[in-house]
Amino acid sequence: MLKLESFFFFSFFLFLAGCGNQSKPVSVEQEIITPLSAGNAVDDLLPYIDSVEVVPLETTGKALIGLVGKILLLPNGNVLIKSTASMFMFSPEGKFLFQIGKNGRGPEEYLTIDDVCLSQDARELWILGGCEIVKYSTETGRFIRKTTLELPEICNGFDAIASGPGHSAFLYYCPQMDENNFSEDFYCLYRYDEQGRILQKFLPRKDYGLNIALITQTSDNRYILRPQDSDNICYYLSDSLPVPRVKIDFGKETIKNRYSSDLQTYLRSDYYKMPVYIYDTRDYFYFSYCGPEATDCYCIHSFKNNKTITWERKGDDADGMFMIGGADKDFFYGIYNDYRDWDEILLNRQDLLKRAIIQKTHLRIPEDSNPLLVKVKFKF
Template identity: 25%
Template sequence: MCKQKPQTDGAIFVDLDRPEKVSLFDYFRSIELIPLETSSDVLIAGIMKMIVYQDKYYALDKNQCIIFVFDETGKFLYKIGKRGQGVGEYVFIEDFNINPFSGKLEILEPYGKVHVYDLSGNYIEIKQITFPGFRIAHTLAAIDEQTHVFHTMFEPEKIIYFNLDEQKLLHQEFKENRRLSSFSNNPYQYRGDWFFFRPVHPIVYKMGSRKLEAAFRFDFGTYTREGKTAVFSKESERSLSKCVEELFDQFPYLIHSVRHNSKYVFASLSRIDLEDKVNVIYDRASGKSKYISEFTEKVQFNSYRGEEIIVTDEYVLMPCQWVDLEKRITKEMLDSKQKEIFEKLLKSEMEENPILIKYWFK
């Protein structure tokens, strides 16, 4: 019988040759469904990012460039959608956040504009990212009252520390092969800190006040790669399938998602020999990880269509498209009240807005 490698070096060892089958209820005590209100005026194509703030859900529909706001029960409150080229309008939303230091909502346009609104969507001001060599930013995070960190997929250095008020570049770092950025992952937030991870690089970084700091790392044994460089053909620049093929020729895994809290580290991976994503759950108390090929409930527990997952110390919150609900949940997983909601959703004759699935930890 294989034994897990000791965690003495602080790394999270994951045995990719030893898949396991576990139950979601090994980790969660109950599951709650929160359908987001659907009407002719409130139709969401898909949620690419969600923020929970002051008992409200702020949901970004990137295709429509609209931020929909719901209360904690899923009732629609209002939307922020001011697309255009006039004052107080934006052309495109690449990312958005609620700045914890100012209490303002910030919308990122990729080519260097940060639009600032109050939490009701009233325009306040616009700020610029300007310095020699800047071209594009894909995510933003407020680190402190003076510092934002921007992440770019395509530039040689992926992380930009910048003072928006003083229009001052503070620091750039993390060089990586440009083609690997095709599989880029967005930073995520936990307890006010921001964390940055990459598709094949094994280290997860905390965005410190002045630079990246290693938070934790994965050890995939002989499969571990440094993951900052790769070799791709010119053909791969024209063909995503060719790029994926060449990626898996060099790396045995692709990291799609990482999240953590005080008890667990969650990750989802792709393997070339598996059709679906697989899960890794690391238990901080035991110091052991499970490489999960399938849950006993036979459902998916990962970012199925690229939706952003939120992990707190109390729950995991996962947006789910209405058409995918039965891939995520079975009736047997729910209590009587939640079964009624589940069955009502399945009986709907028209497509519903996404449902928030809330997994409450034990």
């Protein structure tokens, strides 16, 4: 079954290390979200959507958007889009501004993009490529510096990045899928200084996991490390220590740690697992997760009203799937890339979120144009 393609349509499949606590977390009130016991399962999202805004992304020969891997939002409203091995900056209205950096082997180029983030002041884009961080100005796109990282013995490169205080960086390492990895303790999350030296290490491995959307940017340029084991704790990475801010509780239907090292066995199990694609606005918290038989499930929780809605993917049309990929204080963002006319799309074959967006906007992408940036605001 390759429902996995629809659930993780733009990611690579590598097993990573799940993690627990090394030291005492920062003292903070922890939100607990219970999708199964408190969630209201819905079959129509229209009543829960306040508004939808559509931003056409300017099409030029210098910025052709293909497969989108990440969206980063700047405080001034500009939007950075990672498309394949390129980084493109757009204005809030969708005007193309400039490309940041270039893929190559030159002194001011990056060799690969494993992950990206903004510095805490959002003045720099940090591109992680294995054992290097390449930094560029978000104001001009110009190269700033390249830092080679001091690597732990067990690690030959990192897979995810978030900015920390004082120009430090959080880096997450995903070991290859190998059950023998549990025979030796090792840490998954490291904090580095600006010179590439290790400052701290956190979260010893406890479980298998997938290298998919490990760290996501959320509102106010904060970063979330998604849950890495059956504790299902979301860590916010903005202070010098990871902050266990949100726990996603599936109750007795939570899968156990080390359930299986086989991907299909794990996904098809009768349990709920793997909260991923995690974003929050000022009032709402969004994530997707995997249900029994690898069912694609989605959840939005209102912090303000302590209400939760959930839904399952039922449509079988995987063309131009719409996924949440960013958030500011009010809106969730995603890329709409279905080039069919809206009235040619069979709504009953679409996921509920894409269906509601089409019903709300009747959007259409002109031929030979970039996809659309869509902003969704919820209400409940």
